[in-house]
Amino acid sequence: xxxxxxxxxxxxxxxxxxxxxxxxxxxxxxxxxxxxxxxxxxxxxxxxxxxxxxxxxxxxxxxxxxxxxxxxxxxxxxxxxxxxxxxxxxxxxxxxxxxxxxxxxxxxxxxxxxxxxxxxxxxxxxxxxxxxxxxxxxxxxxxxxxxxxxxxxxxxxxxxxxxxxxxxxxxxxxxxxxxxxxxxxxxxxxxxxxxxxxxxxxxxxxxxxxxxxxxxxxxxxxxxxxxxxxxxxxxxxxxxxxxxxxxxxxxxxxxxxxxxxxxxxxxxxxxxxxxxxxxxxxxxxxxxxxxxxxxxxxxxxxxxxxxxxxxxxxxxxxxxxxxxxxxxxxxxxxxxxxxxxxxxxxxxxxxxxxxxxxxxxxxxxxxxxxxxxxxxxxxxxxxxxxxxxxxxxxxxxxxxxxxxxxxxxxxxxxxxxxxxxxxxxxxxxxxxxxxxxxxxxxxxxxxxxxxxxxxxxxxxxxxxxxxxxxxxxxxxxxxxxxxxxxxxxxxxxxxxxxxxxxxxxxxxxxxxxxxxxxxxxxxxxxxxxxxxxxxxxxxxxxxxxxxxxxxxxxxxxxxxxxxxxxxxxxxxxxxxxxxx
Amino acid sequence: xxxxxxxxxxxxxxxxxxxxxxxxxxxxxxxxxxxxxxxxxxxxxxxxxxxxxxxxxxxxxxxxxxxxxxxxxxxxxxxxxxxxxxxxxxxxxxxxxxxxxxxxxxxxxxxxxxxxxxxxxxxxxxxxxxxxxxxxxxxxxxxxxxxxxxxxxxxxx
Numbered sequence: 026x027x028x029x030x031x032x033x034x035x036x037x038x039x040x041x042x043x044x045x046x047x048x049x050x051x052x053x054x055x056x057x058x059x060x061x062x063x064x065x066x067x068x069x070x071x072x073x074x075x076x077x078x079x080x081x082x083x084x085x086x087x088x089x090x091x092x093x094x095x096x097x098x099x100x101x102x103x104x105x106x107x108x109x110x111x112x113x114x115x116x117x118x119x120x121x122x123x124x125x126x127x128x129x130x131x132x133x134x135x136x137x138x139x140x141x142x143x144x145x146x147x148x149x150x151x152x153x154x155x156x157x158x159x160x161x162x163x164x165x166x167x168x169x170x171x172x173x174x175x176x177x178x179x180x181x182x183x184x185x186x187x188x189x190x191x192x193x194x195x196x197x198x199x200x201x202x203x204x205x206x207x208x209x210x211x212x213x214x215x216x217x218x219x220x221x222x223x224x225x226x227x228x229x230x231x232x233x234x235x236x237x238x239x240x241x242x243x244x245x246x247x248x249x250x251x252x253x254x255x256x257x258x259x260x261x262x263x264x265x266x267x268x269x270x271x272x273x274x275x276x277x278x279x280x281x282x283x284x285x286x287x288x289x290x291x292x293x294x295x296x297x298x299x300x301x302x303x304x305x306x307x308x309x310x311x312x313x314x315x316x317x318x319x320x321x322x323x324x325x326x327x328x329x330x331x332x333x334x335x336x337x338x339x340x341x342x343x344x345x346x347x348x349x350x351x352x353x354x355x356x357x358x359x360x361x362x363x364x365x366x367x368x369x370x371x372x373x374x375x376x377x378x379x380x381x382x383x384x385x386x387x388x389x390x391x392x393x394x395x396x397x398x399x400x401x402x403x404x405x406x407x408x409x410x411x412x413x414x415x416x417x418x419x420x421x422x423x424x425x426x427x428x429x430x431x432x433x434x435x436x437x438x439x440x441x442x443x444x445x446x447x448x449x450x451x452x453x454x455x456x457x458x459x460x461x462x463x464x465x466x467x468x469x470x471x472x473x474x475x476x477x478x479x480x481x482x483x484x485x486x487x488x489x490x491x492x493x494x495x496x497x498x499x500x501x502x503x504x505x506x507x508x509x510x511x512x513x514x515x516x517x518x519x520x521x522x523x524x525x526x527x528x529x530x531x532x533x534x535x536x537x538x539x540x541x542x543x544x545x546x547x548x549x550x551x552x553x554x555x556x557x558x559x560x561x562x563x564x565x566x567x568x569x570x571x572x573x574x575x576x577x578x579x580x581x582x583x584x585x586x587x588x589x590x591x592x593x594x595x596x597x598x599x600x601x602x603x604x605x
Numbered sequence: 606x607x608x609x610x611x612x613x614x615x616x617x618x619x620x621x622x623x624x625x626x627x628x629x630x631x632x633x634x635x636x637x638x639x640x641x642x643x644x645x646x647x648x649x650x651x652x653x654x655x656x657x658x659x660x661x662x663x664x665x666x667x668x669x670x671x672x673x674x675x676x677x678x679x680x681x682x683x684x685x686x687x688x689x690x691x692x693x694x695x696x697x698x699x700x701x702x703x704x705x706x707x708x709x710x711x712x713x714x715x716x717x718x719x720x721x722x723x724x725x726x727x728x729x730x731x732x733x734x735x736x737x738x739x740x741x742x743x744x745x746x747x748x749x750x751x752x753x754x755x756x757x758x759x760x761x762x
Contacts (some may be wrong), residue, residue, distance in 0.1 A: 189662065189664075189665070194662075195661075195662020195663070195664055195665060196662070196664055197664060198662070198664035198665050198667065198668035199668050199672075200667060200668055200671050201671045201672070202671070202672045209664075210663075210664050210667075211649075211652065211662075211663035211664045211666065211667035212649055212663075212667055604657075605653070605663055
């Protein structure tokens with residue numbers, strides 16, 4: 026590898042050719058502030074627009090300051106990041122950004138998690154030097170998932186990178202020019218009228234409050250305080266590996282027991298786990314796969330747990346809606362069972378039950394409102410909180426999460442196996458399905474349940490698993506741009522997979538749009554993933570069909586997997602949608 | 606009323622244009638210019654067709670259309686009156702000339718008359734500073750103007 030000599034703030038070091046000044050500085054522990062810059066390493070997510078001018082440094086013999094995030098080291102380069110000129114230059118950039126930025130930080134949804142705010146603090150800015158003209162655009166409140174406030178947009182273009190390059194949805198683009206420029210959809214349409222999947226990755230990377238989630242914390246508090254309501258809660262697998270971060274715990278700390286305890290403290294009448302519904306999903310999905318294989322059905326079959334992926338499919342591949350599994354997502358299945366089986370068992374009127382979900386995802390909010398995913402006039406799921414909103418609810422209720430003693434989920438819908446926990450990581454759903462399909466097809470006990478070839482962070486992965494006398498070819502994609510590639514191959518008849526798992530977000534649900542902000546640190550996503558596999562390892566039962574509460578549910582209520590009642594309650598259909 | 610350009614015939618022309626440029630890299634601006642030549646402006650229906658044809662997201666196309674002032678999102682009048690507001694014209698009283706035109710036709714800068722005949726804009730320097738102050742009506746250039754000349758010019762159209 027070609028190495029280059031560079032001197033940064035008087036320190037000599039060697040870096041490989043192609044290294045940016047910012048990366049080189051990091052190697053010798055020199056911190057350069059950044060704002061628009063984003064690099065999620067092997068996930069291939071890079072925003073290098075150099076538009077914010079916050080990382081400017083001085084380079085010997087160059088007349089102007091240069092952006093360190095995009096300028097690469099050249100041989101013999103002498104860089105100063107701490108000269109008066111560099112410091113003043115960076116400061117001016119931030120002061121100019123602040124000159125037309127709203128200063129309602131106290132009541133801003135991003136208060137204390139805003140990158141611009143942190144930067145102003147880091148650079149010691151104590152006054153708004155120039156009061157510029159403010160933008161006056163209307164907020165987009167049209168969707169159930171996200172809120173767009175162009176007045177807080179600093180044109181860093183991170184959201185565009187996620188929406189266009191990573192997810193290939195093409196919803197967000199810079200509109201207009203100069204001072205009036207902001208990011209929005211074509212014709213500045215309402216988000217709800219576009220083909221947005223509501224994956225929330227734009228929200229996950231937005232440094233300010235230009236893109237935030239729809240906050241439903243108040244709705245949960247209202248329901249909890251309504252005596253006439255029986256409020257049950259479910260929590261998705263990926264939350265247990267991330268919520269601790271909101272309370273100063275190390276990324277990758279598992280908080281399953283604390284979550285159950287916190288729900289009980291909040292006063293939920295039923296404290297449940299979406300993992301239970303994930304096991305249920307495997308029962309249905311594995312049955313559907315076996316059914317498709319044995320009856321020459323449409324292959325490959327694609328998983329359908331991810332609502333952003335489902336909506337992407339409807340907009341971008343409306344001619345291929347027979348490919349995804351007809352299974353509802355675990356969140357919706359949970360609601361369906363809560364308002365039927367659970368209601369029956371508890372002698373409750375389904376209309377008096379409020380189902381609250383805690384999800385790592387913003388698309389789950391929109392999914393809960395899909396009319397076909399309801400029982401009669403009543404939604405299967407009533408309120409969806411993101412991981413961040415859940416943390417806010419705990420803080421408002423004065424619960425010191427970090428010191429809670431571990432507790433258990435309630436029975437009926439609280440048991441889960443290791444197979445369901447790994448739903449939160451890319452490759453997890455398919456691994457769980459393989460564990461069950463293997464035993465069903467071969468009739469043998471699967472001794473080693475870990476299919477490590479299905480794990481990892483690569484965008485597209487494939488593996489062949491031998492089940493009995495059949496080689497099952499498996500594809501896995503996370504991020505919608507990767508999904509698109511697999512889908513195009515299927516459309517062109519070039520795909521020989523039997524089954525494909527797709528998750529919209531980088532890393533799967535651990536990197537969901539509703540998770541604690543990772544601020545561009547991919548290590549956090551890896552630690553969350555490792556935590557989920559750790560929880561799986563520690564479970565006595567690691568195959569979905571061994572879940573006793575699931576077995577009981579089929580015996581007492583559903584009959585057999587993929588049977589008539591399941592079809593009515595747990596399966597769905599898709600509709601073609603326009604691409605805008 | 607402005608001329609109706611959203612005709613089946615014009616959309617056929619657009620289809621042909623897209624077909625020609627489908628495989629050309631970086632053809633977007635050229636296609637938009639020609640499409641505006643056909644329709645007079647670039648409404649959502651036209652951008653949508655270009656988006657599908659060239660496989661470029663609508664948002665990106667809209668971004669380009671709103672970035673360049675040459676592209677119109679609204680139908681324009683038969684006669685486009687541009688009043689140069691470059692420095693030379695400005696100091697030689699371009700502002701009162703703009704106001705006079707505005708008063709005679711009854712529209713502000715950026716608007717189109719209800720009968721679809723005139724559109725009025727204040728534009729940047731057109732490079733004819735020697736003739737300041739200057740206005741153009743479509744391809745016709747009028748220079749060294751005084752406010753009194755305006756009425757006669759507009760009556761010609």
